[in-house]
Amino acid sequence: MKLKIGVHGLTSCYGCQLRMASIKELLEAVKRFDIEYWHMASSKGEIKHVDVAFVEGSVSTAEDEKELKKIRENADILVAVGSCAIHGGVQGMLFGEEYKEIFEEIYGKHEMDFEGRIGEPIKNYVDVDYFLPGCPPEEEEVVYYLACFALGSYPEEKDYPVCSECRRNGYPCIIIEKGEMCLGPLTVAGCNARCPGHNVACIGCRGPLPYNIAWFDSLAKTFKEKGFSKEDVRKRMEIFGKQYKKMDEMIEKVFEDEGGKTDQE
Amino acid sequence: MKVERQIRNDHLARIEGKAGVVVEIGDEVRAKITVTEGPRFFEMITRNKHYEDAAAICPRICSFCSIPHKLTPLEAIEKALEIEVTEQTKQLRNMLYFGNMVESHALHLYLFAIPDYLGFPDAFSMAKEYPDLMKNGMELKNFGAMVQSILGGREIHPENAVVGGFGKLPSQQDMENIKKAAEKVKEAAIATVDFFAEYEYPSYVNIPRNHLAIKPYEGYGVYGEEIVASDGFSFHISGYKEHIKEEVVPYSFAKRGKYKDSPFMVGALSRLVLNKELMNGTAKELVNNYERFLRPENSFANNFSQAIEIVYFTEKIMEMAENIKIKEEKRVMPEKHDGKGYAVTEAPRGLLIYEVDIQNDIVKYMNVITPTAMFIPMMELDAKKMAEGMWNDGYKDIDLVGKKVEMVIRAYDPCISCSVHVIKL
Numbered sequence: 059m060k061l062k063i064g065v066h067g068l069t070s071c072y073g074c075q076l077r078m079a080s081i082k083e084l085l086e087a088v089k090r091f092d093i094e095y096w097h098m099a100s101s102k103g104e105i106k107h108v109d110v111a112f113v114e115g116s117v118s119t120a121e122d123e124k125e126l127k128k129i130r131e132n133a134d135i136l137v138a139v140g141s142c143a144i145h146g147g148v149q150g151m152l153f154g155e156e157y158k159e160i161f162e163e164i165y166g167k168h169e170m171d172f173e174g175r176i177g178e179p180i181k182n183y184v185d186v187d188y189f190l191p192g193c194p195p196e197e198e199e200v201v202y203y204l205a206c207f208a209l210g211s212y213p214e215e216k217d218y219p220v221c222s223e224c225r226r227n228g229y230p231c232i233i234i235e236k237g238e239m240c241l242g243p244l245t246v247a248g249c250n251a252r253c254p255g256h257n258v259a260c261i262g263c264r265g266p267l268p269y270n271i272a273w274f275d276s277l278a279k280t281f282k283e284k285g286f287s288k289e290d291v292r293k294r295m296e297i298f299g300k301q302y303k304k305m306d307e308m309i310e311k312v313f314e315d316e317g318g319k320t321d322q323e
Numbered sequence: 324m325k326v327e328r329q330i331r332n333d334h335l336a337r338i339e340g341k342a343g344v345v346v347e348i349g350d351e352v353r354a355k356i357t358v359t360e361g362p363r364f365f366e367m368i369t370r371n372k373h374y375e376d377a378a379a380i381c382p383r384i385c386s387f388c389s390i391p392h393k394l395t396p397l398e399a400i401e402k403a404l405e406i407e408v409t410e411q412t413k414q415l416r417n418m419l420y421f422g423n424m425v426e427s428h429a430l431h432l433y434l435f436a437i438p439d440y441l442g443f444p445d446a447f448s449m450a451k452e453y454p455d456l457m458k459n460g461m462e463l464k465n466f467g468a469m470v471q472s473i474l475g476g477r478e479i480h481p482e483n484a485v486v487g488g489f490g491k492l493p494s495q496q497d498m499e500n501i502k503k504a505a506e507k508v509k510e511a512a513i514a515t516v517d518f519f520a521e522y523e524y525p526s527y528v529n530i531p532r533n534h535l536a537i538k539p540y541e542g543y544g545v546y547g548e549e550i551v552a553s554d555g556f557s558f559h560i561s562g563y564k565e566h567i568k569e570e571v572v573p574y575s576f577a578k579r580g581k582y583k584d585s586p587f588m589v590g591a592l593s594r595l596v597l598n599k600e601l602m603n604g605t606a607k608e609l610v611n612n613y614e615r616f617l618r619p620e621n622s623f624a625n626n627f628s629q630a631i632e633i634v635y636f637t638e639k640i641m642e643m644a645e646n647i648k649i650k651e652e653k654r655v656m657p658e659k660h661d662g663k664g665y666a667v668t669e670a671p672r673g674l675l676i677y678e679v680d681i682q683n684d685i686v687k688y689m690n691v692i693t694p695t696a697m698f699i700p701m702m703e704l705d706a707k708k709m710a711e712g713m714w715n716d717g718y719k720d721i722d723l724v725g726k727k728v729e730m731v732i733r734a735y736d737p738c739i740s741c742s743v744h745v746i747k748l
Contacts, residue, residue, distance in 0.1 A: 119359065177363065253482045253490070261376065297379075
């Protein structure tokens with residue numbers, strides 16, 4: 059029997075769904091699933107029981123919350139897809155600000171028919187079974203997750219940084235060679251170090267590493283050596299990871315040798 | 324007004340983003356395009372960021388047009404900091420932009436619009452009966468994606484396009500590959516035009532309207548700084564706030580544009596209406612052959628126009644890839660750290676405006692006006708006219724009327740994520 063899937067979008071750029079819709083072998087891939095719901099691509103379908111639901115986007119309205127809860131109730135497995143669903147996305151950067159003030163600043167004093175909010179990750183509202191990171195996720199990852207579920211298996215999430223992929227490719231280190239703030243050491247891998255491979259510093263779009271265990275110890279030294287402060291690192295990490303709860307802990311660890319402890323391996 | 328019948332769809336399928344439509348039929352017919360996609364306040368989140376970071380955030384406004392949402396802020400930033408990029412950078416950016424045009428138009432036409440024409444709920448079920456047609460669509464989409472991946476670093480959110488140039492330049496071999504790929508999809512592009520040149524447009528939505536498009540720097544290009552209107556008026560981008568006014572309504576998180584107090588249209592149709600003389604090659608021949616489908620007063624002509632543009636931009640990419648000789652050059656870095664800049668480009672859905680104010684390398688103000696925010700009032704008027712016309716003609720099947728209303732909305736290719744991710748007055 060084919061696996062039933064649903065694809066959903068909350069508040070986002072729709073890039074994760076576009077990434078899913080533009081995998082090269084799309085027409086082949088969709089034959090292997092029963093797509094019960096994919097509103098971006100189809101006018102049929104309602105939210106009902108599926109084996110796997112993929113959700114992109116942050117919760118940014120009361121409607122988003124309602125819809126998300128309905129999706130969760132109807133899905134055996136729920137996958138948070140992309141930076142908005144996992145961390146709140148770039149719009150999640152406003153976390154901590156007053157919604158009303160921001161709204162009025164942009165729209166002026168207007169009463170709206172709907173309730174808006176500052177974007178939040180979906181795990182703040184429902185249980186999430188798997189995370190598929192990226193802004194957007196890579197094509198291979200999308201196919202890998204789909205294939206795992208189709209085979210009755212489950213996907214393994216990466217717990218190592220973009221740096222390790224960068225080293226493996228032998229790209230020149232952006233921090234060392236160019237002195238630029240590259241977030242490769244702190245960002246979850248999976249893009250095969252796409253940006254460093256283009257001589258562009260990692261902006262952390264895939265989000266912070268899911269566990270605060272994996273980075274190269276030497277990089278604390280490198281950030282410091284290049285004159286970056288904790289604040290510099292935080293400011294850049296906040297673009298995609300403002301609501302990551304372990305951010306402080308992570309940054310402290312990266313800089314913890316400041317007190318004079320040896321950082322030699 | 325006593326409402327006799329109502330058409331209500333809170334979440335339209337096969338468009339980008341979350342919007343609905345409500346049509347009320349009584350003594351008169353009223354229509355509302357509701358935009359429920361949550362607000363994301365890009366104007367706020369780019370503030371107090373380094374200009375490079377702000378430029379990297381902008382594409383996240385919308386994935387379908389992430390290339391325009393990178394290249395347009397880059398142009399605004401470069402104007403602010405008086406950076407003159409090289410001729411090669413300009414050419415490669417054009418090629419990247421054209422790749423986005425092909426992909427975005429192909430996705431919209433084949434995945435979103437054509438299922439309406441052939442009576443399918445989606446492209447997947449349509450593919451079973453029209454495999455060759457869908458194959459054309461997928462080939463065109465993949466071709467656009469290839470150009471974006473090579474030049475932009477990836478097809479969605481192009482990190483390789485940076486202030487002053489590119490992170491990594493493509494190789495001569497890349498250009499050769501792009502040229503060959505373009506040659507291969509040319510037939511599919513022409514077949515798309517042939518498909519749309521079979522359909523008559525519903526006359527209910529024949530409404531005279533103003534079209535706005537840029538006056539391109541060169542050819543039928545996407546960059547410029549002068550905006551022209553079909554009423555003969557034109558203005559420089561720096562005066563955009565005087566001529567394009569925006570309003571807020573309670574049923575929409577998208578602001579809505581007015582030109583001279585009236586709804587107006589932007590996008591592929593508007594570009595062809597105003598600039599078709601600047602086209603050349605196969606696309607020009609096709610426009611001439613099928614001239615009766617280029618109807619300024621009917622928004623269904625937008626789909627036909629998108630198909631024409633797929634041919635034009637595919638051929639342009641082919642020419643450029645054939646003629647360019649890639650040479651190594653460095654990004655141009657700014658000497659200035661402060662300034663104000665304006666930029667306007669032609670995104671797939673029409674005019675895209677960015678304004679930026681930079682102080683000491685930090686963005687202090689950014690404003691964005693997206694094409695969808697501009698054309699929503701016109702789209703709303705068309706939706707109303709469609710329902711009104713059918714109703715008065717005796718169509719009482721409300722589902723059928725609803726389907727046609729959706730179809731006219733889809734003809735615009737609205738990009739809802741874009742429309743809400745904006746703007747400060």
